[in-house]
Ligand SMILES: Nc1ncnc2c1ncn2[C@@H]1O[C@H](COP(=O)(O)OP(=O)(O)OP(=O)(O)O)[C@@H](O)[C@H]1O
């Protein structure tokens with residue numbers, strides 16, 4: 295891809311110091327995310343996907359190496375509200391209604407204006423929750439909460455969307471419907487998206503490229519470009535080209551990127 | 565919606581039409597309150613009847629244990645008297661509570677934001693805690709005279725420590741994901757405090773209030789034993805010296821009513837402001 299880089303991850307090492315000893319979470323990770331690209335990160339549980347995403351969003355500082363978002367520190371992108379985070383757990387404010395939760399990022403730094411409400415309502419209908427605007431998080435299902443978290447990150451229109459298993463809490467049916475919903479939202483807005491997922495099919499369906507990580511310490515085993523035509527329509531999952539990609543990624547995961555025998559650790563993967 | 569106070573707005577029935585909403589809300593709050601009130605009331609009446617018969621049968625003199633009827637007679641005969649003194653004690657206790665809790669929250673804000681500050685202030689706070697405040701009460705009379713101030717001060721001291729401890733824990737007990745999200749959209753520490761830390765701390769604060777509000781009332785009452793001629797504490801001491809048991813029991817009865825009233829008020833407020841907390845969602 296010859297597009298300009300939106301996120302640059304350069305020789306990142308991330309070491310956590312804990313009482314029980316140091317833990318090397320990421321070992322020399324280098325990765326570029328192009329402008330407007332949909333990139334998925336896939337790897338076994340505990341390999342450092344969340345850590346990598348948090349580094350890109352400026353929520354964690356690298357032990358060595360550097361992360362640049364649009365050429366400057368991630369903190370700079372935060373300052374301009376250019377990063378939308380969807381966390382592994384929805385992390386909504388329980389005393390706020392769905393609508394108030396979605397309005398939260400607009401209220402921060404007093405940026406909410408008259409357009410805030412209709413905008414929140416429009417985003418809520420995009421994620422299929424317009425009837426639940428006045429509900430509280432404890433009145434929602436896990437998947438609905440996750441969709442509120444998604445709406446909360448879309449409402450202020452960040453150019454970079456970092457999503458940590460955004461569809462993880464959904465049932466298989468809703469999940470595949472939401473995949474196409476995500477696809478539609480992304481194809482309309484062309485944000486730069488980095489998504490962590492455990493589903494290979496999901497990664498292939500949505501992404502321009504899939505980064506496969508090795509088990510801990512996390513390294514990039516390989517980056518696979520998905521050359522499937524867009525817009526991608528339901529039914530594409532059964533096409534041979536699609537299945538080829540799925541199998542390739544599966545094989546990479548099973549060998550841990552080393553070409554060795556399967557470790558069995560991949561049973562955690564769907 | 566833009567001010568942080570809106571964070572705490574309760575909603576009992578999100579989808580109901582706005583007509584009669586506040587009335588329904590009041591009813592919803594009142595019905596469980598009645599449910600909590602009626603059974604102990606029945607128990608109290610039974611105890612009173614037994615007590616009455618026992619005092620009459622044993623012919624116990626009034627200066628040792630008065631019959632409930634005599635106490636009620638005195639109480640309703642001097643309603644305005646007990647109400648006036650009760651108001652003094654209530655006022656002193658609650659002013660002390662407000663000062664102590666307000667001070668504790670301010671200290672907690674500073675202490676929760678920095679471990680070194682916490683470490684340097686905490687020993688002093690513990691010193692306040694382990695000092696037997698009641699033993700200092702006579703000293704306060706010498707320093708601050710016979711007015712309300714020493715009573716307010718003692719109530720404030722009793723309030724301070726429990727609120728401080730719970731507020732510090734409360735300000736730190738926030739959902740880490742929500743904190744990360746706010747950071748990622750450039751929320752300032754002040755915004756994080758108002759929109760996340762403060763609301764998150766409410767269940768902890770209320771847990772402290774439940775302990776500390778009756779304590780403030782006790783503090784004010786005990787302080788009144790030592791000086792002054794106002795408040796239920798001084799009524800109790802004078803009645804005690806005169807062996808006027810009906811008056812003494814009436815004063816205790818008044819204190820109990822005030823205590824119950826405050827506890828219920830706290831309870832209703834807590835339910836409205838922390839309706840979202842796990843402790844209120846358990847079915
Ligand atoms: N704050 C932390 N302190 C210490 N160790 C941490 C911390 N955060 C993550 N780790 C460690 O870093 C490693 C990678 O964690 P990470 O959360 O990035 O994994 P993950 O790939 O997202 O896993 P999953 O798929 O289960 O979410 C884990 O071994 C974890 O124990």
Ligand SMILES: [Mg+2]
Pocket residue numbers: 343344345382458
């Ligand atoms: Mg993770």
